[in-house]
Amino acid sequence: MANELLSVPVAAGTIFIAGGGLAAVCRKAKQTLTNEKLPLMGVLGAFVFAAQMVNFQLPLMPGTSGHMVGAVLLAIVLGPHAGAIVMSSIVIIQCLVFQDGGLLALGCNIINMALVPTYIGYYVFRLFSGDGLGRGGMYTGSIVACVVAMEAGALLVPIEAAVSGVLLVPFTTFLYTMLGVHLLVGLIEGVVTAFVLEYLRDVRPQILTGGLAGEGRMSTIAVYVTLLISALILGAGLSLVASSNPDGLEWSYKERPDQPQFRPAVGNDSQVVAAADRLQDRFAPMPDYSVRASEHAETEVGGDRTGGPWAGWTSFAGVFGSLLTMAVVWGIARMLRHRPASRVPA
Amino acid sequence: MSLVDIQDFSYSYADGIDALKGINLKVRQGERVAFIGPNGAGKSTLLLAIGGFVSGHGRVTIGGMEYSRSNTKAIRCILGGVMQDPDDQLFMPTVFEDVAFGPLNMGMNENDVRTAVESALMQVGLANMSDRPPHHLSAGQKRAAAIATILAMSPRIITMDEPDSNLDPRSRRNLIELLKGLTQTLLIATCNMAFAAAVCRRAVLIDNGQIIADGAVGDVMGRADLMDAHGLEVPSNLNTPAEGTA
């Protein structure tokens, strides 16, 4: 998930949710973490990173390679709270050290890849395997848990993109693609996770007892449904609340009082647009203003609509001026670098 | 009184194999002892037992204290262990934080911690690397940093597990000089006879979890038949005795 596919209110909302969620997870984790778990969390996180580098050719798709994500495995081995912390740290490091994901998209990425899959995966696994690690339960549990976890995370991405409205790919297309790809990913991940769990059970069983012990019986369905609904409602709701205040945000959403006869030029054929419009109409306090209306007002860059023969020149001037400024900055930097060397004692 | 006193200590792995059998060992303050022996002899396990990480039968007394819930932290303040792989010992994002970890856990205040860290780093020659992350260091520097993490705690006893492994000749020479300059009691496990002879005065030969010989370096390592029988060799530098205390 990248910054640029999100609108500011969605980014802010998801960061808020992710931050709150993480803080709660950390508090919960402190109650159950033992000292030995701490280095294990760090090293297992690094392991997941390194394991993601071990790619293998997908059996059905020649030329593409797949790799593990690891959220469900971490949740099973470490418990959901510690697992969520480790996955969050992986997401953060991916952003800061490898620039794989934008700063403002961290909220979404943490929700999609760290918080949702670990908890959902954990509880679904528990549902199938009970508290033990019998072979059948472990395999079915892993596969189902990974598929559900991956799909849940994959589901959120198009929703976040759609609510932001930056991307024009139709919601349904994006959704189906994501769900389809992650079904395959989830299946493979489930199998690999099961292999790893079996290997661990044979070689280092004491690692596994830590994660599965001591969690009370929770209604799995309730957890699942609640998580999804909360994410949806909060994400959509926050963006609507925020965008009902046009001054704060995108100038493009503002009403155009100078052109009272303005109407949307052509109904955009994108379904996400239509869906967003309907959402806006139903929940927005100002139902007659549509998100997409002003998109068509802004169809020109450097604005013929503002009129005048000089219109196109503002952007020209802007570009030219920027390049000039950059050259000046470059020159200053070079001078600063060379100055100490050239300072000769009198 | 012995600083380290091990009485009839035995330990077996979970699968039943004996790692240590009937170990009896006394080490006085200031001694420098080399634990030599072939791979798998039990040298590392013995060091772990001295560090209180292995629970077997028999008594391990450090500085007059036996390991127990109440004593362990106090013992760890006077006994520091340098591990075989510095990467296991340098787990913080910067060298400074690694070296400060021990003193902070001992409850020292900020200024004392800073002083301890700076002097430890200076002692090992890494004063200008304190802000670096460990993965920027060379093997020799990592080894030095690992030693600094222990020195900062001002222990009385330092155990080292194969400290000279993975070092190039220059780093090894630096390490030897560093160790010779230490006043602490040293217990060093090593496969390198020349290294042992350069640093230590006393050698304890271990094989199959038992102490085979225990005496002056020249006496133990000078016996070719003994060395041969246990997969070792007589080092070439036996005639230049190690300097320093005891």
Added chain:
Amino acid sequence: MHHAHIDKFAYLDSPIHRLDARVKLVATVVFTVFVLLLPRQGVSVLLCYAIWPFALLVLGNVPIRFVLRHILIVSPFIAVLALAMPFYSQAPVSIAFGPFAWTTTSGWLRCAAIMGKFFVTMALLIALVSTTRFADLLAAMEKMGMPAVLVMQLGFLYRYIFVLIDRAHHMLRARAGRRLRYLGPKRELATAGAMVGSLLMHSIDTAGRVNIAMEARGFDGQFRTIRRMKMAGRDLIFAAIFVFVILLLHTVIRPAMR
């Protein structure tokens, strides 16, 4: 250790390197927000905004070519989505740019805008990360309220990633040296599985030894740190310049370039 690309720049020295990590972090986030607030089809205005990360990089002694190459490497995901835009929005648009004028579709404009924003925000993120040591970034986040458990976890993760990635690289190289052809899905998976299993065992054993190392140095569950982060005069100057630049960009230049 070949993966320390960004890392190595963080240990250089420059006026940017010497700034407080908290100030740089906040400035990065705020600037990114303002870039995202730019209109969906504004392209040339992005170049004006790009001056800021450019200046930071240049003054921070970070080679621009490296930055551009790095951005290209991480761009595939968003490039694919951005390039989908022209298919879905075909509303015609006429562009006047200085003496030139031509027509294109709003889809292409939005695609260009997204990619442009991506470049600017990425360049800014790289500027932050290559002029700030990770340990300092971590300390900044801790000072700004990140839970201790997460800080410790990030520190460990950062520390051991390089160790494990190196190991994985060695394994991959070993596999490449001995696997001369595609072995069929079952063998491929089995080999990958064995490598992953071996990595996993190594990780777990390492964690056990690190635990011993921590206990040997007196760890009792309490995270204790001393890091002194002090704001200096230069940080206030930087903050002032930043506020000025942002205001200039948002209130003057952005409307002017509509």
